[in-house]
Amino acid sequence: MNRLLRAGAIMAAGTMVSRVTGFLRTAVIAAAIGTTLLGDAYNVAYQIPFILFDLLIGGMLSSVIVPSIVRAQQRDPDGGVAYEQRLMTLALLLLVSVATLGVLLARPIIELYTSDLTPRGVEVAATLARYILPQIAFFGLGAIAGAILNTRDRFAAPMWAPVLNNLVVIGVGLTYIVIVGGTDDINEVTAGELALLGLGTTAGIVAQSIALVIALHRAGFRFRPRFDFRGSGLGELARLGGWALAYVAVYQVGFVVTTNLATAAGVRAAAEGADYGAGWTPYNYAYQLFQLPYGIIAVSVITAMLPRMSRFAAEGRFDSVREEFASGVRTVCSLIVPGGVLLMVLGPAVTVLIFSHGANSTEDAIYIGNVLQVFGLALVPFSLFQLLLRVFYALGDTRTPAFIAAGNATFNATLSVLLYLVLPARYTVLGLALSFAVTYVVSSAVTWMLASRRVGGLGGRHVLDGLGRMYGAAVPCAALALGVLWATRGLLGLDAVGAIVMLAAGGGLGAGVYFVLANRMRIPEVKSIVGMVAGRLAR
Template sequence: MNTSQLMRSSAVMAAGTFTSRILGFVRAALLLAALATGTSADAFNVANTIPNALYILLAGGVLNAVLVPQITRAAKNLDGGQEYIDRLLTMAVTVLFVVTVVTTAAAPFLIRIYASNDWEPRTFALATAFALWCLPQIFFYGLYTLLGQVLNARGSFGPFMWAPVVNNIVGIAGIMWLIHVAGTPDVHGHPVQSWQTSWTVILAGSASLGVIAQALILIPALRRAGISYRPRWGLRGFGLRTAGRVAGWTFAAVVAQQLGYIVVTQVATTAEGLARTAHSGFASGYTVYTNSFLLFMLPHSLIAVSLVTALFTRMSISASNDRLDEVRADLSLGLRVTGLATVVSAAAFLAVGVDLVRTIFPKGGMFQARGIAYVTGAMMIGLIAFSAQYLFQRVFYAFEDAKTPFFIQVVVVLTWAGGNLLSLHLLSPAWIVVGIGAAMTVSNLVGAALSIALLRGRLGRLDGRRITRAYVKFLAAAAAGGLVAAGLSYVLHAGLGDAWLTSVLAAVLGGGALLTVYYVVLRRLGTPELDELLRPLLRRRAGRHAEVS
């Protein structure tokens, strides 16, 4: 796959991710309207997050690290790796099924681990009921990743990124049904004592149904890609020892990550009760954290994940053939193109973050908007390092090295967890979750710096001058655009007040001004990365124009 094809594949994935994320914001906005940010909302969000967290712990990170490099290497076999894929899928699906059954039975215990000890018994009971409906998602999250990574390894990237669209559509339908049945609450949500069993079935059941649909829709895509499957048992003699070693270190890294995440959920759910008691001026708690993380992940998912997913396959092939120059070139390309998007995204949120949140989440007014915006802003400062670290990790995996990322992950988790605990004990209740976001930024910076140092030992020079020059241009252009956007927002609010339409106007005009200034300044400075990012879109538009002509 040449660079032009790679960028086109990234564009297809980005389009799917963008559609899914837009629907995800619609879903999050409806969920916020249906539940607000109170204790019942935290109960659902904790329960619905546990299957994803456990899936990542038990399979997700392992599958992402192992499957693509292993399948690309197995493709050199006479059967194109078909028997290897059959045996790997059979083993993985079996393990996922057993894990799902065991974890669903352990729902009450898991809620106790993830939730605040300050919750009342009926809140724990509600969260447990949610979890019983949500935990079967583990199996289907795993199936989605298995099938998607097989498609990615064979060069079919689109279905994996478009499948979550179906998940969001099903979830949106379920939340709308809940709003129709239960109505919308005040800013503190439906009281736990008034929650009805039918509401639990509608909300949690539709969430799980969406994940099931997301997984099963990939089966026709496998057939279209010419990939068949039949169960085969037995692993000996198929080169899975290396895969097992990589999986073991990856599993250990994800264990460390999830231990840190437990600290996050404990601190964030505790913060909600403290902030409510203290009558703070903006929202706090775990629901605020989840919505903030959703916003934080949008630019990362659109550009970094889409590009790195395609790069990972190419880097794995290069690494298997010991072509270090090609790996180094892909690393440089990935850092520069993702930086182009993450720098301007961070600048946009720091400039007009409250307006953006208010536009997306109109329910709850400034009370909720400020809470979500402050936390997201604290995270956004570390967005560049977060996306870079995602790419660094894939470089190690391309060399079938999961040991080094494990030790980096331990340092990152200790930094983040320590920052979370300091926030809980040192900050006022309203600012605790903002402290979680800031601690996340510090941990991302530490992880990226450590990765750079270790990758230099493996790859030698990392094209540092070229990357540094590109980032200086990005930062200068983003700073200029951010100042214009912030100034527009200030003038609009000073003249029109804090109505929702004012925030919409500030977000649209400020964001548009920022992007315009960013583009013009980068053009003046001469930025080849801009052409790399825009070329697939321009070619597609040119092709359509030719068809019309």
């Protein structure tokens, strides 16, 4: 567990800076273009490269590519170097082709992911997509470089490189504000301003990818294009990747449903006279904030434990697989539990501080915070679900997760459509977040049972006992934060100053109460974290 904590701490530091600058980037872009129709057009266009990348390579990174590289390093006489070179060559060929095709088909792709946007909205989103879609090739280059670095236990660069991306886009957003003055009118934005937003966003990914390539070079890797794919072992990657592709494709079908429902709700809410954004952009921004504790804590632990689990599985050491998984779950939950509770209490304070500027009103920011509060319900089950999938990936099984994804996406889409039909437009996005939370509660329970059967048990009773004690320590934390929120709102109101007080006093004191109580309750993971931090401070 100490090894996992140390590796996780290194990555968490980079991820923390990356996420903080990422939210600053999001806040600057939101201040520049708002959370209504122009914001929706930008954010839909911004998401498409991520979607296409996930469909082609991103979904296979943790499930197939990292375990396959580990096996090649153990199997091949050259330590897997030729395999890595072929993999990077193939990925670049594929993604450059897809990026080119995506630019040509930008408008039909935009129309697939949106509902009820005006012709001007579709035109703006398609223009932005043409500027942003070339990112796909650079995503691939950086992602494969990051995967190779992870298999060599070089975790820092992949976690720190996104900071460069964020800084570039922050500069672009500030430049846009200086030039335009912060307007969210989609009918007034010019072709030059769209070029600034789109090309500037792509420049951020280019900088991130270059940083990862430099880090990989320093790690001793030398890229040489190799086209001798036949008999190279990539066939196994393609076989396993087929199910990984099915997994991602199923989720993207669900994503299409969510984006269409959210954009339609935003148009309906505006038509009904809502004085705040209630469409895709609030959902997207709340989801990004929801990902902060998951990204800092769970992703760091997952990244550190997957190569080890893959090695144990390749050696047939399933007891070590179980031990590594159990250590990861306990470490993640010890921090995710209070994180989810504090999100449910302090969500609006977070979003008022970040988003109530420029083209956004305080009401816009509070609405995003309300969506974030609902997402807080999903933090523990979502993180647990992602950890459970790594058990299958370490075993080389991508088929089972694909079937799990089909059930997950079907359940979520059905519940989302039902809530869309019964809720008023201004509450629809809240309903979509609730559907997400309920889906992952159900999915994590089902996935736990399936994974437990594969490795001979996952210690469910021990985990439930630990979760019970963690929530026992988190309840007083939430109560204290809630008391501070009510008192501050009564005295100062919910503006930027009030939000700072709520987060500093409510969040800081609440987190302190949790760690004191958890330490007293002898939760071993919290004791290890407290001991590690105390040791660092004592140096």
